[in-house]
Amino acid sequence: xxxxxxxxxxxxxxxxxxxxxxxxxRVYNWSDYIDEDLLTQFEEETGIDLIYDVFDSxxxxxxxxxxxxxxxxxxxxxxxxxxxxxxxGAFQPLDVAQLPNHGNLWGVIQERTDQYDPDGxxxxxxxxxxxxxxxxxxxxxxxxxxxxxxxxxxxxxDPANMEKLAECGVYFLDAPSEMIPAALNYIGEDxxxxxxxxxxxxxxxxxxxxxYIQKFHSSEYINALAxxxxxxxxxxxxxxxxxxxxxxxxxxxxxxxxxxxxxxxxMWFDQMAIPTDAPNPEAAHTFINFILDAQNAAAATNxxxxxxxxxxxxxxxxxxxxxxxxxxxxEATLANLYTTRPYDARVQRVVTRLWTTIKSGQ
Amino acid sequence: xxxxxxxxxxxxxTWLLVFFLIPFGIVLKISFSDIALAIPPYTPTLKxxxxxxxxxxxxxxxxxxxxxxxFAVFAVLVISVAMFxxxxxxxxxxxxxDARYGVFDSAAAALTTLAVALVNVALIVALVSFLxxxxxxFVDIPDxxxxxxxxxxxxIAIISTFLTLLIGYPIAYGMARAAEHWRPTLLMLVILPFxxxxxxxxxxxxxxxxxxxYLNQLLLSIGxxxxxxxxxxxxxxxxxxxxxxxLPFMVLPIYAALEKMDDSLVEAAEDLGCTTLSxxxxxxxxxxxxxxxxxxFLVFIPTLGEFVIPSLLGGSNTVMIGKVLWEEFFNNRDWPxxxxxxxxxxxxxxxxxxxxxxxxxxxxx
Numbered sequence: 001x002x003x004x005x006x007x008x009x010x011x012x013x014x015x016x017x018x019x020x021x022x023x024x025x026r027v028y029n030w031s032d033y034i035d036e037d038l039l040t041q042f043e044e045e046t047g048i049d050l051i052y053d054v055f056d057s058x059x060x061x062x063x064x065x066x067x068x069x070x071x072x073x074x075x076x077x078x079x080x081x082x083x084x085x086x087x088x089g090a091f092q093p094l095d096v097a098q099l100p101n102h103g104n105l106w107g108v109i110q111e112r113t114d115q116y117d118p119d120g121x122x123x124x125x126x127x128x129x130x131x132x133x134x135x136x137x138x139x140x141x142x143x144x145x146x147x148x149x150x151x152x153x154x155x156x157x158d159p160a161n162m163e164k165l166a167e168c169g170v171y172f173l174d175a176p177s178e179m180i181p182a183a184l185n186y187i188g189e190d191x192x193x194x195x196x197x198x199x200x201x202x203x204x205x206x207x208x209x210x211x212y213i214q215k216f217h218s219s220e221y222i223n224a225l226a227x228x229x230x231x232x233x234x235x236x237x238x239x240x241x242x243x244x245x246x247x248x249x250x251x252x253x254x255x256x257x258x259x260x261x262x263x264x265x266x267m268w269f270d271q272m273a274i275p276t277d278a279p280n281p282e283a284a285h286t287f288i289n290f291i292l293d294a295q296n297a298a299a300a301t302n303x304x305x306x307x308x309x310x311x312x313x314x315x316x317x318x319x320x321x322x323x324x325x326x327x328x329x330x331e332a333t334l335a336n337l338y339t340t341r342p343y344d345a346r347v348q349r350v351v352t353r354l355w356t357t358i359k360s361g362q
Numbered sequence: 363x364x365x366x367x368x369x370x371x372x373x374x375x376t377w378l379l380v381f382f383l384i385p386f387g388i389v390l391k392i393s394f395s396d397i398a399l400a401i402p403p404y405t406p407t408l409k410x411x412x413x414x415x416x417x418x419x420x421x422x423x424x425x426x427x428x429x430x431x432x433f434a435v436f437a438v439l440v441i442s443v444a445m446f447x448x449x450x451x452x453x454x455x456x457x458x459x460d461a462r463y464g465v466f467d468s469a470a471a472a473l474t475t476l477a478v479a480l481v482n483v484a485l486i487v488a489l490v491s492f493l494x495x496x497x498x499x500f501v502d503i504p505d506x507x508x509x510x511x512x513x514x515x516x517x518i519a520i521i522s523t524f525l526t527l528l529i530g531y532p533i534a535y536g537m538a539r540a541a542e543h544w545r546p547t548l549l550m551l552v553i554l555p556f557x558x559x560x561x562x563x564x565x566x567x568x569x570x571x572x573x574x575x576y577l578n579q580l581l582l583s584i585g586x587x588x589x590x591x592x593x594x595x596x597x598x599x600x601x602x603x604x605x606x607x608x609l610p611f612m613v614l615p616i617y618a619a620l621e622k623m624d625d626s627l628v629e630a631a632e633d634l635g636c637t638t639l640s641x642x643x644x645x646x647x648x649x650x651x652x653x654x655x656x657x658x659f660l661v662f663i664p665t666l667g668e669f670v671i672p673s674l675l676g677g678s679n680t681v682m683i684g685k686v687l688w689e690e691f692f693n694n695r696d697w698p699x700x701x702x703x704x705x706x707x708x709x710x711x712x713x714x715x716x717x718x719x720x721x722x723x724x725x726x727x
Contacts, residue, residue, distance in 0.1 A: 059692040066403045066695065088399045176693075276401075345397050345696065352693045353507065360681065 024049035025283035028064075028072040030270065031056050032242070033127070035303035042290050048283050056219065065090040065275065072275055073284035076126055079269040080177065080342040083116040091122045091273045098285035099124075101292035106311035112339060113269050113309075123271035124288060125309025127238075127301065130329070130337060131178045131266040134221065134240030137255045139168045139231035151259040153186045156234055159208045166212035169230030174216040176355035178266050179206075179234065181340050185264055192340045196350045206358040216359050222246070228254045237326060238306040245305075258326045260333055267337040269309065386708070393701035394419035404697050423702035427508040435513065436710055439486060472643060483524055487517060508686060508703060512710070515683040518597070518672075519665040522604040526661050527654065529605065530612030534653070535646075537613070538620035549617070552610050564603055564674050571599050571675070599675040604665055612657040619653025620646070652721060659718035667707055683707055 031054040043050050053072075055061050058081045064070040065077070065085050077085060085091060096102050102124070109125050117123045133155055140148050140155075143164045149155050156162065162170065173179055181191035183202040193199060214230065221233035226246035233240070240258040247254040272291065274284045290296060298316030301308040307327050308314075314322060321327050329337065343351055395418070398405035406418035537548045555563060570576050571594040578590040593599050623646065631641040669684030676682075683703065690700040 057692075062695065063692060066401055068401045084399065088401055088403065090401060345399075345694070349694050349696070352689060353505065356507065356681075356689070 023047070023280065023283055024051060025074065025280055025287050026051045026053070026072045027074045027287060028053050028055060028061065028070070029074075029076045029126075030054060033076075033270075033300075033304055033306075035299050038291075038296055038299055041296075042287065046286055046290065048286060050287070069277060070275060071279060073278040073280050074272055074274060074287050076270050076272055079113060079116040079271060080340060082123055082271045082273060084342045085273075086117060086122050090276060092276050092278065092281065093121050094124070094274065094288075095285060098282070099289045099292060101289050101294075101312075104292050104294055104297070104310050104312035106309050108311075108334075109269065109309040112267070113271065115339065115341070116269070117271065123273040124292065126270045126272050126291065127304070127306040127308055128267065128269040129237040129306045129327075130260050131173070131182065131234070131236055131268065132240075132258060132260045132326070134225055134233045134235045134243060134256060134258050136168070136225065136228060136231040137257055138253070139228070140165070143168055143231070150257075151262055153182065153261045153263050155261075156232060157183065157186045157205055157209060159212070162209040162212040165232055166214075169214050169224070169232075170212060171215050171217060171221040171224060171230050171233040171235075172213050173221075173234050173236075174218045174359075176351050177340065177343070178268075180351060180354070181266055181338070182234070185266075185338065191264075191266070191338050194341070194343060194347050196347065199347070199350060199354065203354055203358060210358065225256050226250065226252075226254065228252060238304055241305040241327070260326060260329060260337070262336070264336040264338055267339050389701045390705055391419070392697055393423055393699075393705050394421065395698045396420075396422070397696050397698055402697070403695055423699045424706075426505070426699060427702055427706070428506070429702070429706055431509055432512050432706060432710070435489075435509075436516075436713075438489065439516070440713060472639070479524075483520065486520055507681075508683075511681045511683045511686040512706070514681050515666055515668075518600065518604070518680075518682065519662050519668075522601050522608070522665055523658050523662045525601060526605050526608055526612045527658060530609055530657060531616055531650075531654070533609075534613045534616035534620055534650075537617050538623070545621070552613050552617075556610070560607065561670065564607070564671055567599070567603055567606070567675060568594060571602070594675065597676065597680055600672050600680055603671040603675045604668065607671065608661040608665065611660040615656040615660065616650055616653040619650045619656075623649050652724070655721045656718070659714055659721070663711055663714055663718075666711060 025048050027050065029052065033054070034052075039050055039052055042048070058078050061075060061077055062081055062085060064072075065075065066088060082091075105120075105124060109128060110120060113120065113123070113125055133150070133153075135150060135155070137150075140150070144161060149158075149161070154161060155165075156170065156172075180199060180202045183205040184193060184198065185191035187201060187205060189198050189201060219239075221230065221235050222239050222243045223246070224230040225233055225235075225240065225243035227250075228247075235258075237258055237260075240256065244256040244258070247256050272288050274281055274288075278284055291300070292310065294310060294312035295316050297308045297310035297313035301313065301321065302316075302318050305321060305327060308317065325333060392404055395404040395406065397403065406415045408415055410418070533552075537545060537552075540548055568575075572578075573590045573592060573594070575594070577593070578587075581587045582590065593602075627645050627649075628641050631645050632638065636644065667684050668682060669688060672680045672682045673685055673688075687700055687703050687707075690696050690703060694700075
């Protein structure tokens with residue numbers, strides 16, 4: 001669910017090392033989701049040519065997977081999408097014997113990903129995160145005062161707050177499978193409900209605040225937050241930290257922070273898997289094993305600020321990140337996080353339709 | 363020699379078969395299938411055996427998107443256009459006797475045409491806007507989204523074709539009347555924007571129309587407005603984008619028609635007592651008609667299925683069929699319904715395309 005830049009289509013980072021080998025591995029991952037030094041390092045260590053392409057939406061990846069013949073050896077879908085693609089027969093089982101670093105995985109995360117991929121037969125976790133609230137501390141305090149509910153969904157779902165926040169600008173994610181559970185959770189319904197009647201209740205929550213939402217978009221909020229164009233965005237943890245970093249680099253005086261609301265937030269997992277028709281499954285295992293290495297996984301997390309599903313890596317992860325509850329939530333917060341299951345075709349249609357209605361404000 | 367002739371004829375037909383009929387056949391087949399969680403995500407497929415596959419096809423998706431109602435409304439529109447063709451000449455004849463043509467008469471003729479055209483556009487728009495709620499109470503369609511999207515696309519396509527004609531005709535007329543050595547330069551100026559990518563030009567409009575954009579800055583600095591106008595993400599921005607993008611498609615055919623015209627015809631009309639205005643109306647306008655019709659179709663046909671301009675410039679409340687198709691394919695993963703939406707769009711377009719072809723043939727004769 002790393003969705004950083006709307007790169008028109010797919011920007012390819014094809015690194016060609018000076019190796020005289022015909023072997024190559026094609027990896028398809030989210031944009032801005034790895035330390036690029038790792039890619040060069042992989043080629044140097046293994047002598048395999050790495051072709052690294054990026055995407056910016058699960059839908060695009062899924063369409064490629066379901067059409068077949070994508071030509072990729074390793075892809076990184078998010079948990080709910082992974083589950084659906086597994087049942088469509090898009091992935092091949094992993095051969096754990098080829099993954100000596102498999103033992104580095106974190107049991108706490110594995111327990112949760114097991115509901116999408118029982119026993120991790122088809123995938124291993126790359127990174128995970130939450131869907132919460134990103135905000136500009138100064139601007140929100142100016143509008144709502146010192147006791148603004150920063151760590152509460154009231155900030156974005158209570159019309160009284162939103163009416164005032166509309167002055168400085170609010171963006172919502174354009175991702176129905178995350179926004180609708182958030183609204184259901186807010187009104188005390190089961191966020192993972194697949195009952196169309198329950199799902200319909202989300203409409204009222206959004207209708208009340210719709211006039212104050214400037215835009216529904218899944219990546220523009222990073223720059224908008226960093227530049228101070230908006231003051232609040234419902235977004236993905238690591239993306240908000242990216243905005244924080246950009247604002248700090250620009251020294252524009254905007255202080256950005258991220259919170260996991262006390263009512264709970266959605267937790268998601270990006271999983272590495274090998275397509276059924278991967279041209280080179282052996283090299284795919286080599287790549288996954290490389291990423292599972294404790295130091296490599298730590299390098300990736302230190303770079304993108306998303307939590308790693310690798311327990312052994314924690315030793316090498318920047319203590320600042322490890323101790324930051326918005327990235328690595330403490331026990332109490334962790335208990336409050338919820339996960340969702342994929343919708344079937346009939347419910348998916350209801351959700352997409354409802355989302356169209358919400359966005360168009362009709 | 364006979365073999366050579368067969369070969370010559372075979373080439374275009376093979377082209378048609380390979381690049382149109384086969385892809386269309388595949389889309390048509392998918393539109394009769396059912397959604398499935400598999401690779402590819404629909405069932406039945408050829409893997410099940412040919413006859414097995416044929417028996418698994420049904421019209422369910424078409425019923426779901428309300429194809430019948432879409433066609434009914436489209437038929438009404440075609441009839442209204444036909445009515446315009448029949449009624450308009452009579453109205454004009456009744457108002458202006460053929461014998462005399464003074465200044466007053468030509469002005470009246472111009473006004474009548476404009477009025478009839480406006481009434482017609484208004485009628486179609488009204489029909490589109492009012493028919494929707496009325497139909498909703500009569501016909502039971504599972505989801506009105508598709509129907510509303512077809513109608514809204516149709517409305518946007520008709521209005522923007524009209525606006526493009528309004529702007530394009532004077533430009534083409536000016537070009538055709540310019541001195542001969544200026545014409546290639548003017549023609550070049552119309553074609554020149556094509557040298558940059560269409561996407562870049564649409565993005566440029568975002569920069570111009572946004573709240574902090576150049577247009578608002580200009581208007582604010584002159585003092586015409588005191589608050590920035592919200593144009594981006596509204597239907598107005600979509601119309602601006604479409605008219606801008608498709609203007610050359612309107613200008614070029616009209617220019618071609620006007621440029622061919624013999625100037626001595628206008629002189630003759632003026633010698634026989636016509637004013638400049640009535641000469642334009644009686645001689646130039648009818649002679650440029652094939653160009654106008656060609657231009658209108660060249661704008662109307664691609665605008666109906668337009669996806670890029672509404673998604674970049676329009677807000678989330680601009681619903682067009684291209685966007686619905688995208689959501690059906692990517693968000694709902696429902697290839698069969700997406701295919702059915704596309705097939706209906708194609709069938710709707712066949713009527714204007716056939717009309718366009720007939721107009722071209724007439725023009726050539």
